[in-house]
Amino acid sequence: MSGPVLSIRGLRVGIRGRRGVEEIVRGVDLDVASAEKVGVVGESGSGKTLTMLSVLQLLPSPPLAVLGGRVLLDGEDLLTADARRLREVRGGEVAMVYQDPMSSLNPLTRVGRQIVEALRAHGTGDKVARARTREVLGEVGLPHPDRIERAFPHELSGGMLQRVMIAMALATSPKVLVADEPTTALDVTIQQQILELVSRLQASTSMSVVWVTHDLGVVAQLVDRVVVMYAGRVVERAPTHRLFAAPTHPYTAALLASLPGPEIGHRRPLHQIGGTPPDPSRLGAGCPFRARCPYAEQRCAEHEPELEERGAGSFAACWKDPGAWAR
């Protein structure tokens, strides 16, 4: 196995406020191999988007800032790359689909132009770029690409815009596609289409995919590996089938328990487990999940567990082995 294409190491992101720096992403590790599809799941506010934005240095800074860690693309640290190199990577080697499609396109420019612009920024000539734009718009299942390309964002629905965003990211055939909840505004059939498209593209181009989602159903269908985030940390990572068959972190177990029945093809948002995620400013020592954890004990309040191997490719950050959950 060759090394990972994208590797996030000990990434820390914080917000600089009047009361000093508050850490929101607290040391995240994430590896994505070539042609691998990795799902990132976690409740709202767990730091998924901030982690992904850090990869291309797109955090709104101020107030947010990367406090530490490295983001390696084929071994090259992107956080220390110069502006020129960063521009090559952005949209060229690593492309992103953003969470809110309604506000993520320039309202005064035709959507086709915006895709052409992405292509031209990476050296494609105007004519080829236009043809390619029409092609990708068709690929993501938009009817009449020639009409869509001349539309302004306000003339398209949320679902259509989301597909435009996906088309824009795919247009340049990036090495890594980072998609932040790319299918939330889409209905099930379109979602299915997008997932199939991404899988197909992936098979033919060895593109790697990071798929951030609330939707465990999507995860089960699309990705090879799952990373579960909680309170700015990775609490579990495992091959998809392992995660569903034998979760090794109580939070993951709770997420799975909240799914409707064994048929995991269903859509179901993640925020349906009891309690609320902790306020990042008052985490204190100890496991961040302890207030909601049915297995919490004394040591959980004293020290925060690190990610540890649990066998068969699973890693979990928990003091207790699943075998000890029974009681």
Place this chain on the structure above:
Amino acid sequence: MLLGIVRRMLSMALTLFGVSVVIFVVLRLLPGNAVTASLGVSAGLLTHAQLAALNHFYGVGQPAIEQFFSWLGSTLSGNLGVSLASREPVSTLVGQPLLVTLELAAVAMVLGVLIGVGFGMVGAIRPGRWPDDVGQGVSVVGLAIPSFVIGTGLVTFLSSTFHYFPSSQGYVSFLQDPWLNLQQIFFPALTLSLGIGAAIMRTTRAAVLEVSGLNFTRTARGKGVSTQALVWRHLFLNALVPIVTMSGIQLGYLLGGTVIVEQIFVLPGLGRLLVSSINNRDFPVVQSVTLIFATGFVVVNMLVDVLYTIIDPRTRSR
């Protein structure tokens, strides 16, 4: 679309009509008329018969309503009337000054927009650096000091320190001597442009800063576009609506500002003509000049609206 244009035209016509009425009323409220203005105190020595004859001669004897409608009627048919002071047709009298004022306004506007957009963009893209501070400083000065102070200061400075006073040999048109003409126009235009530039700068800076925090700006950066493309095609383009709005407002003010600045720099523009005509109670000229100013104002507003629809597809007919 067509309906919109018709409605626009109607509202423009109404505005201009309103302005005409107001000017007419205000002028009749001023003490004195063309007769007293041209004869001064000796008007008091006239007999009743002489006064009536002169009033008839100047056309100021009829009832006000009658005067207004006869003026309106002839203006609508393209005849601006005859000056009471010089007996020349108003349209001839107004021609040259109109060109002077248009040139002054155009140069001032161009300078103002360059100063405003330039400093505004630089300030927004690198807030807090020294060019931003310079821009902010200039804008405070530009906004706080009225143009007549700046203008008087500039004239004093140029003439006493450099013995330089381009208007001293009388105004020359651009066609006669382009270089001298530009020298004569430049300083009054600069005077006017400081206030304009300051206002446009603030608007530009604020608008661009706002746009740079929006999601689509992040998308553009995430695509790897060049800084130039990011700045102009995304930030500037999306800041353009407020910038155009502010420019339109400033152009409106500018028309009033020319009156004062032409006075200070001895430029024979519409503003000077207006002031002297008011002093002479030369009502036909005053009315025409104010109407020209008002038309300019209305046209600017219309242009601003047209620009909106060009810039922002969301404002096009829904």
